[in-house]
Amino acid sequence: MENVYGIEYSRPEVVLLQDTGIGVAESAARTCYDSFSNSENEVIKNIESHMPNDAMCDEINSIEDSNLLDDLAWTYFHHSILEHANLSFLIRGTSRGVLQEHARHRIQAISVRSTRYTMSSIINAFVASKHGGDKEFFISKLLSFDMFVTADEGYNRVEIGAIYDKLDYQRKVVEDFHSIAVAKSSIPLIEQYQGDAEALFDALQAGKKKRNVGDAFKHIISDNVKVDMVVTFNLRSLKNYFTLRDSGAAYFQIRWLAQEMMRVTPSKYLDLIIKKKS
Template structure:
C-alpha cells in the first residue's frame, strides 16, 4: 500500500482555538514549542479532545483491499472518496487470463488483489479474479460484475479525518488484535504525519 499526505492543518490553528477560550493569544508562538505544549496539555492530558477537531488531515491511500476499506469505513467521523468500480473495472477486462498459477501471472495479479500469508487464500483470490475477468469479457455490465469482486480486490481513496477521530483510529487499529492489513495502514499513516504533529498521536499507539 502507498500513503500520501495531501494536506494538513497548521498547529497554530489548534492552539488559536484553545487560546480563544482564555483570550491568551499573546502567549502563543505560532505553532512553536509553547503552542505544542498547550495542545498536548489541553487536548491530550486534560482530555479536552474537542479542541483537536480543528486539525484536519487528508491522505491519498492506494493499494488496500476492499476488506480493509470496509473496516476503514467504520470510522464514522471521516470522509472517504473511493475509486469507483463502475468506471474502473475496464482495466481488468483488458487483461489476459491469470491462470495457471505461475510467477508471471502472480505478478500481474498483484496489480489487482492483495495477497495474504496463506497460500490457499491467495489461490482462491486468483480464481475469483479470473472469474471476474471472464464476466467482464462477456460484456456483463460493471454494475452487475462488481458483485463478484473478491474482498481482496485492490482499491484506493482520498481520506480526510480530524485529529480527534484519527487518535481513535490509531488507538484501535494499531493493536495486534486488528486486521493485519488495517494495522499496517494505521502505522503507515502515523509515519506519514508531519513529525511536528506526531506528539498528538504517539501516546495512543497500541503495543498490544
C-alpha cells in the first residue's frame, strides 16, 4: 500500500506471460550488415550458410547476449532492430485512469477487462438492495469486491455511495429498470426472493448474465476502478514506455505500473533499453 495525497492506494501486480527473445533481433541486424560470421553466437554464424531449421530457431530464441545489439542500442542508436523482440505482460489491479494514460502509447497490443460484460455483480447488488436490502447492503457488498485502487475504506464508501445514488436516479427515470439490469430469465427471481437481499443477490449471481449489461451503466464507475489487461510491446516501444513512465513527471499510478513491468522484465532486454548507471 502507498499513501498519496492522504489516500491509501494498492499497487498493481504484473506477470511476464511471454517473451520472444533477442536472437531474432540479432538475426535482423546481421541481415542488415551481412555480418553473420562476426557473431559470438554460433547459431547466428551458421545462418550464413544454412537456412535455420526448427532446432536452430529454438537455439536462436534462447540467446541471452548479443554484442552487436548492445553496440547498436548504445553506440549507434539503431533502435529499429529492437522491434523484432516482443514481450507480453498480464497486469492486474491498475486503474481505469492508468488505462487512459496507457492508450497514448500507440505501438502496443492491449486487451482490457470489459465493463460491457463484467458489471453484472454491481448491478445485481443494487437490484438486491432495492428488494430486501438498503444502501448499506449495497455498500458492504461492493466493499467485498475489492474493486478500487484506493484502499481507504472511508473513501471507498463515498465512491460506492455515489454509484448507488447514480443507479437509484437511473432507476427512477427508466420506465422498466429491471429489463436493462438483469437477464429476462432472472426477473422472476426478484419476486421469488423479495425481502431477502442476500438470497436474491446469490440467485442473480447464479443466473444468466445480462448481455452487454455495461452498455447502460458505464457512467456509474470512475477512473478509480481496477482493471486487468494484457499488453504486448516490442522492445523499442517498451524502451519509450519505460523512459516516459518511470519518470518522476509521470502520473504516479502509471509510474508504479512501469516499475512493476520493469521488475519482471529479464535483464537481457533491460540491458538494451535502460541506460546503466555509472
